[in-house]
Amino acid sequence: MKSAALKFLLLLMCFSVVPALGQSSTPDPKKIEADKLYNEGNGLFRSGNYLGAMEKYQAALALAKDFRYYYQLGLSFKNTRQIDKALEAFEESIKLKNDFYQGHNAVGGTLLTNRVYDRAIEAFKQALKHNPQMSQAVLGIGEAYAGQAQQLVNDGKVNEAGTLVDEALQQHPNNAKLYLIGAVVYNKLDQPDKAIVAAQEAIKQKKRGAKGAEYFEIGIAYKKLKDNEKARAAFAEAKKDPSYSRNAQYELDGLKGK
Numbered sequence: 001m002k003s004a005a006l007k008f009l010l011l012l013m014c015f016s017v018v019p020a021l022g023q024s025s026t027p028d029p030k031k032i033e034a035d036k037l038y039n040e041g042n043g044l045f046r047s048g049n050y051l052g053a054m055e056k057y058q059a060a061l062a063l064a065k066d067f068r069y070y071y072q073l074g075l076s077f078k079n080t081r082q083i084d085k086a087l088e089a090f091e092e093s094i095k096l097k098n099d100f101y102q103g104h105n106a107v108g109g110t111l112l113t114n115r116v117y118d119r120a121i122e123a124f125k126q127a128l129k130h131n132p133q134m135s136q137a138v139l140g141i142g143e144a145y146a147g148q149a150q151q152l153v154n155d156g157k158v159n160e161a162g163t164l165v166d167e168a169l170q171q172h173p174n175n176a177k178l179y180l181i182g183a184v185v186y187n188k189l190d191q192p193d194k195a196i197v198a199a200q201e202a203i204k205q206k207k208r209g210a211k212g213a214e215y216f217e218i219g220i221a222y223k224k225l226k227d228n229e230k231a232r233a234a235f236a237e238a239k240k241d242p243s244y245s246r247n248a249q250y251e252l253d254g255l256k257g258k
Helices: 004-012 029-046 050-063 067-079 083-096 101-113 117-130 135-154 158-171 176-188 192-205 212-224 228-239 245-254
Strands: none
Touching (some): 083 101, 135 158, 176 212, 192 212
């Protein structure tokens, strides 16, 4: 169920250069040189020369410690797929400035890429604590909750997944992915009425893309409720999605004559 497009978006969601640094009222020669290297690194970063940018940021950090240097270094590492080093750099940035919501968001996005869902959720929560309107963090936390719930389902911990989904939907009710995983979990918990509501909400909130998964869960829920007419209608909609065509046809075949 993981969306490749969304994963790619999360990889890139904070790839914007932090503005150039200003000078203090009593300039430190080392800081002035560090700022110069930082700004040079930003220029290289914008041009796509991430390795060159990395060298400049590391040289700046050798002269002075600044949360923005670490943040940009983390972005450079992430763009060159050095994910562990990127995470270390982002974590250093928020050690220096704990209310740096972009840094917390970057930590969350990196952990999400590594499927470390519990820590990603906490990082996104910190980002939203310092900036409740940060759309990337809202998107990220929904994806992280959905990933963790799916992980629990895969491990056979369906009751725990249900508790997690209930909590997540209370806190983040505007997330189509969360409602979809909610529908899956509620069906597995034999709560078809809740599954239908969740899947319908997922359809309502989903802005683009096929909706086979949502209609398939609606079909499963109506099948559990023995409302075969509505189940057939839902599976027929799910069949329009190539990813669910075979499974939906299997369910339709099973409902023949019922």
